[in-house]
Amino acid sequence: MKEKQLAxxxxxxxxxxxxxxxxxxxxxxxxxxxxxxxxxxxxxxPVIPPSDQAIGEYGFTSDAYQxxxxxxxxxxxxxxxxxxxxxxxxxxxxxxxxxxxxIARSRKHLRNLMVLLVILPFASNFLIRxxxxxxxxxxxxALSHFVNTLLGAFGIAPVTLLFSPFAVLVGMVYVHLxxxxxxxxxxxxxxxxxxxxxxxxxxxxAWQRFWRVxxxxxxxxxxxxxxxxxxxVLGMFAVPDILGGTGDILIGNLIKDQxxxxxxxxxxxxxxxxxxxxxxxVAGLTTWFARSATGQRAI
Numbered sequence: 001m002k003e004k005q006l007a008x009x010x011x012x013x014x015x016x017x018x019x020x021x022x023x024x025x026x027x028x029x030x031x032x033x034x035x036x037x038x039x040x041x042x043x044x045x046p047v048i049p050p051s052d053q054a055i056g057e058y059g060f061t062s063d064a065y066q067x068x069x070x071x072x073x074x075x076x077x078x079x080x081x082x083x084x085x086x087x088x089x090x091x092x093x094x095x096x097x098x099x100x101x102x103i104a105r106s107r108k109h110l111r112n113l114m115v116l117l118v119i120l121p122f123a124s125n126f127l128i129r130x131x132x133x134x135x136x137x138x139x140x141x142a143l144s145h146f147v148n149t150l151l152g153a154f155g156i157a158p159v160t161l162l163f164s165p166f167a168v169l170v171g172m173v174y175v176h177l178x179x180x181x182x183x184x185x186x187x188x189x190x191x192x193x194x195x196x197x198x199x200x201x202x203x204x205x206a207w208q209r210f211w212r213v214x215x216x217x218x219x220x221x222x223x224x225x226x227x228x229x230x231x232x233v234l235g236m237f238a239v240p241d242i243l244g245g246t247g248d249i250l251i252g253n254l255i256k257d258q259x260x261x262x263x264x265x266x267x268x269x270x271x272x273x274x275x276x277x278x279x280x281x282v283a284g285l286t287t288w289f290a291r292s293a294t295g296q297r298a299i
Contacts (some may be wrong), residue, residue, distance in 0.1 A: 011293040024226040027276070034269035035060045042263030064270035074254070076270070078278065084165075085233040088172040092180040092229050093222065095173070100184035100221075103216075104191070111189075116180050126175070131240050133171055137161040137243070167243040172233055179232075180225035187221025188214075231279055251275055 037045040037057040049058040068074050103114045121129060136143055139160060148158040161167055191214065199209045239251035244250075251271065257270030 019130075030269045034064050034176070034266055034273055035062060035265050037061055037063070038255060038264045038266050042265070044186050044265055047101065052159065061266075066268040067267060068270055076218050076255055077249065077251055078274075082278075084168065084172065084250060085230045087169060088233045089180075089226050089230045091169070091173050092177050093226065096177060096180035096184055096225065097218075100181050103181075104188035115182075115185065118178050118185075121178065126244075127238065130171055130239060133143050133167070133174065133243060137170070152179065163245040163248075165244070166246055168248050169259055170239050171239040171243045172236065175227045175236075175239065179228040183225040183228065185217050186219040187224075191217055217295060219290065223286060226285065226287060230282070234273065234279060250258055251290060 005049070033044065036047070037059070039045050045057055047059055074190045103118075105109055106114065122152075125164045135141060138144065139162065141161075144161050147161065149157065151157070194219075195213050196209050199213050204212065235255075237250065237256045240248050240250050240253050241256075255268050258264050258271060
């Protein structure tokens, strides 16, 4: 009995310790920070005032949360961030699903090559890849000239691709597309081809075989890939900073500015906590919906 407990402790102990040190402890620090007063020159004010300086704001307060709920602009930024995350996830799903099907149904040597090509962008630096899109979407790029020439043929005024919501969406999709392809491919590779043959023998056409067989079986991969795309996009700040304009600030940019710009750590912590709660709520709803959907399909 003791040997089983020791073996269980050796297996589950390191991951549990890792979660406590790198997730639970930082989360508790952020929660406590969100109820502190900001320092006079940034950072945090002391909890207990120094003996030689009794004037000022010390201790704990809920001002950061009151400030968040008192202005609708922060709710608007949250909603915009969710809209960008949802749009990115949807576009990644539309682009990744056919590619994942193609990879899963290819021969083994081609399959390995295509998987390598999917993950190959990770071999280069993230910022270098984003700055490359500045060149691609720049006003003097071939793409911009082509788009504006095409729009001019229809009597539409020229548009700026860079520093726009379009550029932010393109950058988000480009960065997170592999995170949608890989879970879908892993799921689709395990499908039994005999199920499609059986459906075809029963008179199902190509669309019916996909909708009644392939799609239900691929739902776990769809939900996994959607979570891997949706959640990181919510907190992304580098892509909007580089490719977006002044009106394309998302919640990740706002949190970064609170810590590094205005140095209002309590409000930045409060924003981080609100974002964490929103992500956990979405993850919970998605898990419940995934279980319901897959359970109904199984029945």
